[in-house]
Amino acid sequence: MVLDKYSYTYLPAHPEVWTLSQIIVDEEKCTGCGNCVQACPCACLEVVEGKARMVEGVVCMSCSACVAHCEKDAIQMKGFYNVEKGLFKTMLLHPDDGYPRIPEVEGIEGLIPVEEVIYKRRSNRIFSKKPVPDELVRRVVEAGRFAPSHGNNQPWSFIIINDREEMDKIADMIDPLYRLLVRLYFYGKRNRLVRGLLSLGSIAAPPLMDQRAITGGKAILKPKDVFLGAPCLIYLLGDKRGINNMDLDIGICGQNMVLAAHSLGLVTCWMGFAAVGAKMLPHLRRYLGIKWPYVPVSAIVLGYPRVNADSMVKRELPRITWRKGGKTWQEMP
Structure with missing residues (x-):
């Protein structure tokens, strides 16, 4: 129905229609450095007794900043931020396993420099105090x-x-x-x-x-x-x-x-x-x-970075419609 588009306009009151990513911390690898806490744009993490953990009830936008900024590879992210219906229904396509492969195109070997910069560049949230000339x-x-x-x-x-x-x-x-x-x-x-x-x-x-x-x-x-x-x-x-x-x-x-x-x-x-x-x-x-x-x-x-966050992180799959040779088809997972 048309009115469905205007339902669930205030999501904090309707937790039943949205789900979050799950941030998993390997406590054996985690040193409690707090890089993930500083990097998270939504304050989803905290350090308790020397180990990082996800804060309950906080919205995680599935950006993987915590994963990228962890120098010990102690953090994994499973699932995606997803809203099932209403005004803020998410339209991204999620791979079944939640872990897309490293960016690749069939028939092309390796990455050219500009591709590597595009794929590895992350928004950095832990800066050095060193001034930029x-x-x-x-x-x-x-x-x-x-x-x-x-x-x-x-x-x-x-x-x-x-x-x-x-x-x-x-x-x-x-x-x-x-x-x-x-x-x-x-x-x-x-x-x-x-x-x-x-x-x-x-x-x-x-x-x-x-x-x-x-x-x-x-x-x-x-x-x-x-x-x-x-x-x-x-x-x-x-x-x-x-x-x-x-x-x-x-x-x-x-x-x-x-x-x-x-x-x-x-x-x-x-x-x-x-x-x-x-x-x-x-x-x-x-x-x-x-x-x-x-x-x-x-x-x-x-x-300048105080922590190197360069990495390839997961991304949802693209929604593509092909038109070629008089035919139309959609590329969906």
Whole structure:
């Protein structure tokens, strides 16, 4: 039914329609270093009596950051985040065993360098305090500048904050907003009126009300370091007059940047919440000097890794429809 699309709009109140990944820790290998705890964007892990373990009742988005950041190979992840029905029903295809093979294409031997960077590059959440030279930051931005764009309109602009004190000031501006949003969201579990309002908000703006986004917002709140200890922050701004699809152009630009950074020995992590904060807070936009026609689209933190997270992690299978020789078929698991 059409109305099914608008059901289960507030998932914390309906645990019966969604399931989580299971994070399994090999206690013999685990040293209790806490890398997995720092790396997890949803605060799903904790260290108790010198061993890591999964926290009960926390939403795991199945990103495998904990697996990638564990230097002792002590963590495995089984299953996937999955919502069976309703507004937030997941549409990803899961392999039966939960462990896709290393990326490969039949008939091609080995990986070319760019493929290896794409497959092994992970969002790093454990940064060294070592500053990034301005020259390297400029090389990363240059990779974005040479990205393709609709009509070659190049609808981007960049704000580079290569200064931890400035980043801390920005974090202080964003922190109260996220505390308010997170508290309001989870208050819906106890208050029907708030839950109803959040359900309407979910229908109007699903990306902001997905429980994975809210849980991620909860995890980054202080006293944790909102920018993960990284020494450099880059805002990606988009020109509202951009031809056809400005957001897509900025995404292509940003992907060029993170891949170039990886190739230069740097690591990155996308910081969408930083852009959301700039959109919602006029005083932050003024502080950053963002003026029409530019709007904040996303942000990236940049730095050197304190923990090497390069690895190939599992991914759900692609949904592909083939059309060839007058025939159409779907490639499904």
